[in-house]
Amino acid sequence: MFFGHVILLLVWAGTHPDPQETSFPGHTYYAAPESEKPAGDGLSPSQPFPIQDFWKVAKPGDTLLLLDGRYMGSASMIYVDSSMAVNGTADGPITIRALNEGNVRIDGEGRHLPIRISGAGGAPKRYFVVEGIDACNSGDAVVMLSRCEDCTVRRVCAWNAKPETNSHVYTLDRTFRCLVEDCAAWGLGRKQFLIYGGTSNQDEPYGADNILRRFWCRWEGTRNLRHSENISFQYRATRSLLENVICTYDAWESIEYPPTWTFSGFYYTDGPAEHIANTRLLGCVGYAPGASNVLSSSIFLITGLDVLDVTLQDCLSYVAPARTRGLPDSSIRGLVTYARHYDSVHVEHLTVVGGAGIKLGARLPGVDPNGPVVRNALIMKTVDTTETGQPAVVRPQYVDTIHFFDNVENFAFLASPADAPAHILSPPGFGNGSSDLAQMNLNCRVGRGTDPQLDAPGRSLLRPHTSPALRHAAPDGNDVGARLWFRYVDGVLKDGRTDGRIEYLWPWPMEARIWRATLEYHLLDPVNHPRPVSVTREVLTLDGGSLPGDFDGDGDVDDADLATFNRCRTGPNIPAEDANGYSVDFDEDDDIDGDDRLVFDRWYGYTRPDFALYRLLFVRAAAPDVSISASPTDLRGASSGVGTFTRLYPPQAVVQLTAPQEVNGRAFGHWELNGQALANGRRLLSVVMNDDQTAEAVYLGD
Numbered sequence: 001m002f003f004g005h006v007i008l009l010l011v012w013a014g015t016h017p018d019p020q021e022t023s024f025p026g027h028t029y030y031a032a033p034e035s036e037k038p039a040g041d042g043l044s045p046s047q048p049f050p051i052q053d054f055w056k057v058a059k060p061g062d063t064l065l066l067l068d069g070r071y072m073g074s075a076s077m078i079y080v081d082s083s084m085a086v087n088g089t090a091d092g093p094i095t096i097r098a099l100n101e102g103n104v105r106i107d108g109e110g111r112h113l114p115i116r117i118s119g120a121g122g123a124p125k126r127y128f129v130v131e132g133i134d135a136c137n138s139g140d141a142v143v144m145l146s147r148c149e150d151c152t153v154r155r156v157c158a159w160n161a162k163p164e165t166n167s168h169v170y171t172l173d174r175t176f177r178c179l180v181e182d183c184a185a186w187g188l189g190r191k192q193f194l195i196y197g198g199t200s201n202q203d204e205p206y207g208a209d210n211i212l213r214r215f216w217c218r219w220e221g222t223r224n225l226r227h228s229e230n231i232s233f234q235y236r237a238t239r240s241l242l243e244n245v246i247c248t249y250d251a252w253e254s255i256e257y258p259p260t261w262t263f264s265g266f267y268y269t270d271g272p273a274e275h276i277a278n279t280r281l282l283g284c285v286g287y288a289p290g291a292s293n294v295l296s297s298s299i300f301l302i303t304g305l306d307v308l309d310v311t312l313q314d315c316l317s318y319v320a321p322a323r324t325r326g327l328p329d330s331s332i333r334g335l336v337t338y339a340r341h342y343d344s345v346h347v348e349h350l351t352v353v354g355g356a357g358i359k360l361g362a363r364l365p366g367v368d369p370n371g372p373v374v375r376n377a378l379i380m381k382t383v384d385t386t387e388t389g390q391p392a393v394v395r396p397q398y399v400d401t402i403h404f405f406d407n408v409e410n411f412a413f414l415a416s417p418a419d420a421p422a423h424i425l426s427p428p429g430f431g432n433g434s435s436d437l438a439q440m441n442l443n444c445r446v447g448r449g450t451d452p453q454l455d456a457p458g459r460s461l462l463r464p465h466t467s468p469a470l471r472h473a474a475p476d477g478n479d480v481g482a483r484l485w486f487r488y489v490d491g492v493l494k495d496g497r498t499d500g501r502i503e504y505l506w507p508w509p510m511e512a513r514i515w516r517a518t519l520e521y522h523l524l525d526p527v528n529h530p531r532p533v534s535v536t537r538e539v540l541t542l543d544g545g546s547l548p549g550d551f552d553g554d555g556d557v558d559d560a561d562l563a564t565f566n567r568c569r570t571g572p573n574i575p576a577e578d579a580n581g582y583s584v585d586f587d588e589d590d591d592i593d594g595d596d597r598l599v600f601d602r603w604y605g606y607t608r609p610d611f612a613l614y615r616l617l618f619v620r621a622a623a624p625d626v627s628i629s630a631s632p633t634d635l636r637g638a639s640s641g642v643g644t645f646t647r648l649y650p651p652q653a654v655v656q657l658t659a660p661q662e663v664n665g666r667a668f669g670h671w672e673l674n675g676q677a678l679a680n681g682r683r684l685l686s687v688v689m690n691d692d693q694t695a696e697a698v699y700l701g702d
Contacts, residue, residue, distance in 0.1 A: 026061025026092055029054055030099075033069040034076050045099075050075040054096075055084050061092030066133065068103040077112050078130060082120035082147075088127030090150070098132035101155060102513050108138040110162070119147035124176070126150055134517055136160050136187075138167070146173040153180045155510060157517045161189030163223045168194045168232075177209045182509045185217040186518065191229050192217035192247065197236030206236030212245055214487075214509050216535050219249040229301075230286070239278040243488035244505055246285045246539060250530040280311040282488040283505070285462075287318040287542055288332055288355070298336040299355070302345060312347045314493065316461060316482040318542045319355030321381075333359050334382075337373065350377040351461060351481040353543055357382040360398045375400040376474050378464070378481035381543075403473070403480050458553070458583025460545035466583040485588070495588065502587060504599070506548065507606070508535040515609040519616075523636075526646045531618065534608040549603035551583060557603045565600050568592055608692075615689040617647045617655060620696040622663070628697060629658040653689045659697040666699040 032038040032048035040047025042054065045067060052075040054064045071077070078096055080086065088094040098104035106114040114135035119125035128151045135142050135158045142158040145151050153170075161167040169185040170193040172178055185192040193215065197206035212231075219230045230247035233240045286299035299317035302310055317334030334352030336359045337345055352358055360373050379402060462484035464470040470480040486495040487503040494503035508514075511534065519532035540547055549557035551564040568584045572593045584592050586599035614635055619628055624643040632655070633639045634647040641647075649655060661668055661683060671678045671685045674694050678685070687693050 026059065026063065027057075028063045028065060029057070030065050030067060032067045033071045034073045036069065051078060051096075052076075055080065055086055058086050058094055060087070060089040060094065060127070063095040063097060065097055065099040066104045067099055069105075071104065071106045072109055074112055077106060077108070078115045078117070078133075079113070080117045080125060080128070082118060082123055082125075087125060088129075090127060093127040093129050093152075095129040095131065096133075097129070101132035102134065102157075102516065104132070105134040105136065107136055108142070110137050111139045113138050113140045113142070113144060114158075115143045115153075115156075116141075117145050117148055117151060119149075121147065123147075124149045128152070129154065131155055134158070138162055140165070140167050141171040142169045142185075142189075144171045144173065145175050145178055146171070147175070148172075148178055149176045151175070151178045153178075154182055155513070156183045157510070157513055158183070158185050159187035159517075159521065161187075163188040163221065166190055168192065169217070170194070172196065172207065172210055172237075174198050174207045175210055176207060179211045179213065180215060181211070181213045183215050184510055184514045184517075185215070187218075187220050187521070188222060189219075190222050191232045192219055193231050195233040195237045195240050197234070197238065206238065208238045209241075210237070210239075211241045211243070213241075213243045213489075214245075214505075215242075216246045216508070216510070216514060216533075217248075218530065218533070219247070220530065233279060237279075240280075241491065242279075242281045242284055243491075244283045244484075245281070246287075246535065248287050248289055250289070278309045280313070280491065281315055282311075282491065283314045283482070283484055283493070284312075285316045285318070285482075285484065285539060287316075287320075287539070289318075289320050289538070289542075298333045298359075300335045302335075302337040309344045310346070312350065314349045314482045314484060314488075315347075316351045316353075316484060317355065318353045318461065321354065333357060334379075335359070335374075345373050347374040348376055349478075349480075349482050350374060351380075351464070352377065352382065353380045353461060355382060373398040374402070376476075376478065376480060377402045378405070378470065379403065380405045401475055403470070405469070458546050458549075458551045460540055460548070460583075461543050462540060462545070463548075463583070465585065465588045468582060471582055506536055506540065507602075508539070511536055512609040523646060526618075527624070527644045531646075532616075536606075537608055546583070547603065547606060548583075548586065549600050549606070557600075557606050562600070562604065565592075565597070569597075612651070614648045615651055615653070616692040617649060617687065617689065618644075618692070618694040619647070619657065620644050620694070621659070622666075622697065622699050626663050626697060626699075627660060629656075631656045649689045651689060655687045655689060657685045657687060657695055657697075659683045659685075663699055666701045669698045669700045672696045672698055 029042040030045050030048040031042065031051045031054060034050060036048075038048040038050055040049055042049035042057070048067055051064070051066070051071065058064070086094065108114045114137075115130055115133070117125050117128050117130075125148045128148070130143075130152070131154045133156050135156065137160045139162055142161050143153060143156065145153070158169050161169045167189055168191040169187065169189045170180060170183070172180070172195045174197060175195075180193075193212065195207060195210055195212070197208075217230050219228065222228055230249065231242070231245060233242075281300070288299070299319070300312060300315065312335070319332045319334070332355040334355055334357060335347065335350065350358075357379055358374070358377070377399060459466045462482070464479040464481040464483065465485070472478070473480045483493065483495070485505060486493055487505045488494070489503065492498050494501055496502040515532055515534055518530075522529045522532050537547065546553050547555075547557060549561050549565075551561045554560075565584055570592045572591055584596060584600075586596045589595075617630075617634075619630065619641060621628055621643055627640065627642050628645075629640045630647060631639060632653075634649050636648055638647060647655070657671075659668055659671070668681075668683050670681055672695070673685070673687065677698070685695060687695060
């Protein structure tokens with residue numbers, strides 16, 4: 001629909017269930033975009049009315065189905081405020097849902113707020129559900145729940161809040177028991193997601209018991225030069241629960257938007273005089289994937305004197321090498337904490353890869369010093385290149401069990417043996433548990449030591465069970481590092497050990513929705529909008545990891561991997577012993593049987609969304625005015641382009657790219673294909689679209 005007629009047929013046809021197969025309580029109404037001049041009674045798809053007319057008739061249990069299209073104008077926004085006498089009930093919520101998920105877009109055009117449900121102090125809005133919609137380009141926040149109780153936002157993609165103001169893509173403002181689940185956010189805005197409880201000088205209730213579950217976001221820039229974050233929960237917001245939340249950022253191409261002076265993936269702070277309590281981050285991931293013009297302070301930042309009972313469990317921080325432009329990798333720490341009550345900050349099963357490790361702020365006078373902050377942490381490939389002498393673990397005396405692998409320089413220097421963690425585990429040959437200070441520092445520095453078992457076939461940072469170096473390696477017999485293969489639901493890791501139920505987190509929910517929406521977003525402006533995202537592939541392959549079932553690490557799951565599975569299969573209750581066996585044991589019960597085969601079958605043949613329908617060709621040139629010839633035309637009818645552009649071609653198509661001989665006095669040098677320089681010096685490049693491809697024209701002097 002939004003790509004043009006050709007791509008509509010390729011991408012969307014046949015992907016949605018028959019809407020008549022679903023029944024809803026109460027009455028069902030239908031709305032259409034203003035561009036179609038809807039003027040019916042809303043009781044059938046052939047007689048839709050504008051969205052705003054629904055609020056005149058809505059009662060508990062009613063559902064509004066939005067017909068396909070782009071909704072623009074004030075009458076087409078989902079807007080409920082305190083002046084409207086409408087609420088749902090626990091047994092009959094008011095639901096606004098896309099008739100065909102992903103085919104409805106509410107566009108604020110930079111003037112309107114696409115989705116806003118707003119009550120008032122003492123009169124909150126209750127029991128609303130918004131589902132299956134795309135929303136973008138707001139004049140404020142894109143999705144806002146303000147003074148709401150028991151409301152749900154599910155399977156919504158949202159992007160681009162107003163960048164000049166203190167606006168965020170998603171905002172939960174003084175809400176209670178609200179749920180945002182299986183959603184995504186990206187683009188501009190100060191934050192991608194904010195849970196806000198109100199400042200201390202307000203007499204209104206604060207926010208509490210809100211849940212953010214299975215949420216992916218990518219921050220891309222702001223014109224508001226305050227500190228910015230992907231995920232922020234602050235100011236009297238208490239008992240927040242974040243489960244399987246993933247955040248990243250990509251501001252490399254956002255030249256128009258100045259770099260913010262400090263940035264964090266997950267930001268947690270109290271207000272001026274009120275504490276935040278009982279907040280849990282479970283199974284969360286923050287990753288800095290590549291070059292960026294953003295100065296970042298940390299992936300996980302916990303700050304505030306009166307922060308109480310904060311838990312990070314099974315969380316992962318990843319910083320790619322050479323992440324910054326003009327800034328060292330060590331500008332990012334995986335975890336930074338500053339708090340008065342350190343005995344109430346709990347971090348368990350933490351994995352930190354790259355960047356500058358972790359920093360645990362000094363305990364303040366008068367605070368009970370008992371109890372470590374971090375237990376069972378994995379610290380890998382960290383580096384301090386700032387020559388500040390800052391170690392990769394600041395104040396390791398607040399750490400219980402820590403595992404060090406392949407770290408570089410200035411690593412966790414200890415002032416005295418008393419500062420040592422209870423357990424220090426490192427690669428073979430570096431010693432463990434010594435009381436000698438020099439030996440302890442050798443254990444910690446490990447700058448030139450690694451463990452080849454960390455790179456076992458089929459490994460993944462998200463599955464420590466796949467690595468012989470980490471599997472059951474903790475003193476209590478657990479795996480070392482963040483366990484991110486299974487879902488968290490209501491605070492419980494669904495790995496079968498607690499309630500007997502296994503729920504796998506991957507492939508990522510909303511995978512196809514996010515891919516298609518970020519693809520269209522990218523095609524609108526290939527220079528400033530980052531590439532489309534396959535969340536599953538991007539996250540599972542961090543640090544060179546493999547997709548589940550890709551035992552040979554060749555990027556796909558095929559018959560060769562099936563042969564490996566069959567070779568490793570042991571049967572029920574027979575331990576897996578070889579290196580491959582660890583990654584074949586999908587349910588992590590230490591054997592390989594029919595249950596694991598069922599999971600393997602889910603991954604067999606896995607590719608990114610729509611891979612069978614088209615391949616992407618990303619073309620770049622050294623200057624924005626370089627004209628590149630491309631032939632033939634792609635599926636959208638486009639061919640040649642200028643500077644940076646993207647084309648969609650059928651699988652196995654052969655594309656001819658031709659670069660000019662000279663640009664602004666610089667002679668053509670060579671083509672690079674997928675990062676590999678071609679030495680022939682020819683301006684004509686032939687590209688076979690057997691996969692997504694990246695071609696860059698390089699000129700002498702670049």
